[in-house]
Structures are given as structure tokens and as C-alpha cells.
Amino acid sequence: MNNRSKEIIEEAISQGKWVWLEIDGNSNSLYLEFENLKLSSQTIFDNSYRGELAIRFGQNIYLALFFNKKDDLGFLRFKDDYLDQLLSSNEYVTEKYPYFYEEFSKKVVKFKFQDYDYLNEIIKKYDLKKVLVDKRNENGNYDFLLSFECEDMVIAVGGDYINCFNDFEALDDDEIKRVSNNWMMYYLDYWNKKGTDKEYEKDVLCEEFPLK
Template identity: 75%
Template sequence: MNKRSKEIIEEAISQGKWTWLEIDSNSNSLYLEFENLKLSSRPIFDNSYRGELAIRFGQNIYLSLFYNEKKDLSFLHFKEDYLNHIIDSKEFITEKFPYFYQEFYQDVKKFKFQDYDYLDEIMKEYDYNQDLVDKRSENKNYDFLLCFECEKIAIVVGGDFINCFNDFESLNDDEIKRVSNNWVFYYLDYWNKKGTDKEYAEDLLCEEFPLK
């Protein structure tokens, strides 16, 4: 993934929603999906698009949550006794759930790749952290770092391989640019048709930055 692709994804997801987490310990992989993004795999002709993107981390995977109060982890829908157990024991969830999947809805407010300064900020800002997955080798290193924040938590993800998917198809750098351009063309059309008999239903993503 080149620099421009990372910038496109950072900008899109920083205003999006984190909607599910999937961990497969057997394949050493971790998936995160985001929606309500300024991205589309196809040309947009109405604003019923989902704007989704999934990111897969593979090999040497690591996932940690940073929080200030235990209730901030409630979006994972763990039973209270199990949540208390992993917090007290620092046990990884893969020890109980080799495969884990959960849906939720978390607003994302900041999203960065390979930004170790941002990681330092997160570590200072939150009182606690819980490593949910750690498949790293003994040197504890990984090639790709992702950090992002939602309303009350921060998430740090690592792995040696990273892939992006849209409609279950892997996206290369050219395709990431294409899905971004599809949304930009729609945005321009949205505002060109505003106030006419062909205008789209209100789209808050477009309304955020009116075309002048």
C-alpha cells in the first residue's frame, strides 16, 4: 500500500464508523470493517451506498484496546465475569475464542497508519489498556501499525501483512484510488443537482463540505 492509498483511507475512515471485528487465531488474521465512508466500489446513482471497507491484518497480529473505564469495553458484549477475568488475568481472548466475531457501531474520530507519535499520545491519554490478541514473535515487532480512536476508546493493531477489501474483493493502490474517485464524482453530482428536480436525498457526508 503506497503513501497516497494510506492517506485516502485515513481521511475516509476518520469520519466513518467501525462496525465489526473478526479474529481468526488459526489463520493468524484479524479483520476490521468500517462503513459510512467516502468510498464506493461502484458508481453511485443514489445515496443508499454503504461506503464500506474491510482491513485485514495477517501474521504476527496484535490488537490492544486503550480505555479509561471498564464500561468503555461494553461494545464487545462480553459477559461481565469474562470481562473481569481477562482484565484481571491479562489473558488474550484467543485463549477462549480461537475464532471471534462481533458487530457494533463505533464512531471513529481519528485514524492513522504507521504513526508512532500518535501511538505515544494514545498511551499517555488513556489510563488502561487490554491486549486482546498477541501473536507476535519474540521480538514483539510487526511491519504495519494502525491506530485509531472512537468516542471512548483507542485501538492499536499490528501485523506483518495488510490488505484492504471492498465487497469482498482485495483492493490494490489503483483500485483504492478508483473507489475514492467514485465517491468524489458522486459528491460533485450531488451538489450539481442540488435544488433541481433531480436532486439526491440529503447525504450528511456531502453536506459536511458544501461545494462552493
């Protein structure tokens, strides 16, 4: 993934929502999906598009949450006794659930790749940390870092391999540029038709930055 692809994804997800988490301990991989992004795999004809992107991490996977109170982890829907057990121990989710999947909706505040300074700065706002997954090798390193902040927590994800998917199709650098351009063409058309009899229904993503 080149730097331009990272910039496109960072900008898109920083205004989106984190909507599901999938952990597969057996295959040493985890997935995160985001929606409400300024990305589209298809030409947009109305504002019912999902704007989704899934990111897969593989090998040496790591997932940590930084938060302030137990209730902040309610979106994972663990039973209270199991959550208490997790938080009072060094146990990982994969020890009880080799495969874990949950859907939710959390607004993303900011999203960054390979930025340890950003991660070290934002975690200072949070008192608690829970490592949900740690399948790193002996040296504890991984090649790719993803970190992002929601309203009530910070998420740090690591792994040696990273892939992006849209409609479950892998996206290379050219495809990432294309899905971004698809949305931009829609954005321009949205504002060109604004105030005419062909205008789109209100789209809050487009309305954030009016075309001048």
C-alpha cells in the same frame, strides 16, 4: 500500499464508523470493517451506499485497546465474569475464543497508519490497557501499525501483512484510487443537482463540505 492509498484510507475512515471485528487465532489474522466512508466500489446513483472497507492483518497480529473504564468494552458483549477475568489477567481472547466475531457501531475520530508518535500521544488520555490478541514473534515487532481513536478509546492493531477489501474483493493501489474517485464523482453530482428537480436526498457526508 503506497502513501497516496494510505492518505485516502486515513481521510475516509477518520470520518466513518467501525462496525465489526473478526479475530481468527488459528490463521493468525484479524479483520476490521468500517462503514459510512467516502468510498464506493460502484458508481453511486443514490445515497443508500454503505461506503464500506475491510482491513485484514495477517501474521504476528496484535490488538490492544486503551480505555478508562470497564463499561467502555461493552461493545464486545463479553459476559461480565469473563470480562473481569480478562481485565484482571494477561489472558488473550484467543485463548478462550480461537475465532471471535462481533458487530457494533463506533464513530471513529481519527485514523492513522504507521504513526507511532500519534499513538503514543493519544493513549495518554486513557488509564487502562487490554491486549486482546498477541501472536507476535519473539522480538515483539510487526511490519504494519494501524491506530485509531473512537469516542471512548484508542485501538492499536499490528501485523506483518495488510490487505484492504471492498465488497470482499482485494483492493490494490489503483482500486483504492478508483473507489475514492467514485465517491468524489457522486459528491460533485450531488452538489451540481442541489436545488434542481433531480437533487439527491440529503447526504450528511456531502453536506459536511459544501461545494463552493
